[in-house]
Amino acid sequence: MAKKKPKNELTPTTLQIDENQLFKRVSQIIENRKARAYSSVNQEVTLMYWEIGQYIGSVLLGGERAEYGKQIVAKLSQLLLIKYGNGYEYTKITRMIKFAVVFPDIEIVATLSQQLSWSHFIEIIPLKSEKARLYYAKDAVDRNLGIRDLRYQISRKAYERREIANSQLTEKSTVPFNVFKDPYLLDTLGLKENFLEADLEKAILCELEAFILEFGHGFTFVERQKRMTVDGDDAILDLLFYHRIIKRLVAVELKLEKFRPAFKGQMEFYLKWLNKYERQPDENEPIGLILCPRANCGQLELLEMDKSGIAVAEFWTVMPSKEEFEKKINAIMQEAKERLERRLTFDSQSIPKTDIIKQIDYFYESKDDDS
Numbered sequence: 001m002a003k004k005k006p007k008n009e010l011t012p013t014t015l016q017i018d019e020n021q022l023f024k025r026v027s028q029i030i031e032n033r034k035a036r037a038y039s040s041v042n043q044e045v046t047l048m049y050w051e052i053g054q055y056i057g058s059v060l061l062g063g064e065r066a067e068y069g070k071q072i073v074a075k076l077s078q079l080l081l082i083k084y085g086n087g088y089e090y091t092k093i094t095r096m097i098k099f100a101v102v103f104p105d106i107e108i109v110a111t112l113s114q115q116l117s118w119s120h121f122i123e124i125i126p127l128k129s130e131k132a133r134l135y136y137a138k139d140a141v142d143r144n145l146g147i148r149d150l151r152y153q154i155s156r157k158a159y160e161r162r163e164i165a166n167s168q169l170t171e172k173s174t175v176p177f178n179v180f181k182d183p184y185l186l187d188t189l190g191l192k193e194n195f196l197e198a199d200l201e202k203a204i205l206c207e208l209e210a211f212i213l214e215f216g217h218g219f220t221f222v223e224r225q226k227r228m229t230v231d232g233d234d235a236i237l238d239l240l241f242y243h244r245i246i247k248r249l250v251a252v253e254l255k256l257e258k259f260r261p262a263f264k265g266q267m268e269f270y271l272k273w274l275n276k277y278e279r280q281p282d283e284n285e286p287i288g289l290i291l292c293p294r295a296n297c298g299q300l301e302l303l304e305m306d307k308s309g310i311a312v313a314e315f316w317t318v319m320p321s322k323e324e325f326e327k328k329i330n331a332i333m334q335e336a337k338e339r340l341e342r343r344l345t346f347d348s349q350s351i352p353k354t355d356i357i358k359q360i361d362y363f364y365e366s367k368d369d370d371s
Contacts (some may be wrong), residue, residue: 047110066347076093124154164329228270253266253291264308300312
C-alpha cells in the first residue's frame with residue numbers, strides 16, 4: 001500500500017517556480033545589501049578621516065606649534081605608512097586636518113557621509129566658502145552626482161552663478177531664491193555660428209538631459225512651443241518646465257538679441273495665461289525665465305522684473321578658457337555684490353542686511369589658498 005504524502009509537501013505539479021523571477025529577486029537582495037554594506041563602510045572611513053584630522057588639528061597644530069606640528073605630521077605619516085600602507089601620505093593627512101577644519105560639525109559629516117564618498121569630500125574640501133561647500137554637497141546628494149559630475153559642477157561654478165541670479169531678487173520678489181542661475185552655460189549643445197532661436201530650442205530638446213543638469217535640481221520638461229490662445233489670437237511660449245520642489249510651472253523664453261523691456265510684457269502674458277488655464281489647485285503661481293545673450297542690470301532693476309515673477313539670465317554657447325571664465329565670473333560676482341550693497345544703502349524699506357545675506361551669499365573671495 002502506497003504511503004500518502006503529507007499535505008504540506010510541495011511537488012513540481014503543485015508549485016510552479018518562476019526561475020527568472022527568483023533569480024531577479026535574489027539578485028536584488030544581494031545588490032541592496034552590498035550597497036548598504038558599501039555605504040556603511042564608506043561612512044566609517046569618512047568619519048575615521050574626520051576624527052584623525054580633528055585630533056591632530058586640535059592637539060598638535062594649535063597656534064605657535066604649527067611649524068613643529070608639520071614635522072610631527074611628517075613623522076606620523078612615515079609610521080602610519082609602515083603599518084597601514086598607502087593612504088596616509090603627508091598630503092593626505094593634511095587633507096584630513098583641513099577636512100575637520102572646514103567641516104567642524106561631526107553631525108553634518110555623519111549625515112552627508114551616508115550618501116557621499118570620501119572622494120566627493122576631496123572635491124569639496126578646497127572650496128573657500130562654507131556655503132559653497134554645503135551647496136555642492138547637498139546638490140551631489142539631491143541629484144546623486146558621481147565624482148565626475150560633481151567636479152564638473154564645481155568647475156563651471158554652479159554655486160556662484162546661482163548666487164549671481166539671486167542678487168537680482170529683492171525681498172518683494174515673487175521669484176523664489178535658489179531656483180535659477182546666471183549665466184547659463186549652453187556650450188554642450190553644439191550650436192554653430194549664426195544659429196536661430198529654433199536651432200537653440202531644438203538643440204536644448206536634443207540634449208535635454210544635459211540642459212536639465214545645467215538648469216538644476218527639481219526641473220522636469222513639460223512642453224515645447226506651448227500655444228496660448230486668447231480671442232482667436234495665438235501666442236507661442238518656447239519651453240515649459242515644471243519645478244517639483246517649489247511646485248510651479250516655469251516658462252522659458254529664448255531670445256537671440258540683447259534684453260529689451262518689451263520682453264517683460266510678453267512673459268507677463270504667458271504667466272497670466274498659465275496661471276489661469278494650466279495651474280493646478282495644489283500648485284504655486286507660475287514663474288518665468290528669459291534667456292538672452294546679454295542683459296542690462298540697470299534695466300532689470302528699473303523694471304523690477306522679479307516682482308512680476310520673472311528672472312532674466314544670460315546664456316553663453318561658447319565656454320571661454322578656464323582663466324577667462326574665472327575672470328568673467330569674478331567680475332560679474334563683484335558687480336552683483338556692489339549692486340546689493342547699493343540696494344541696502346539707498347532702500348530704507350529693505351530688510352536688514354543680516355537677513356538678506358542669509359538668502360544671498362557674498363562669495364567674492366581672495367585668491368590666496370592654503371589648500
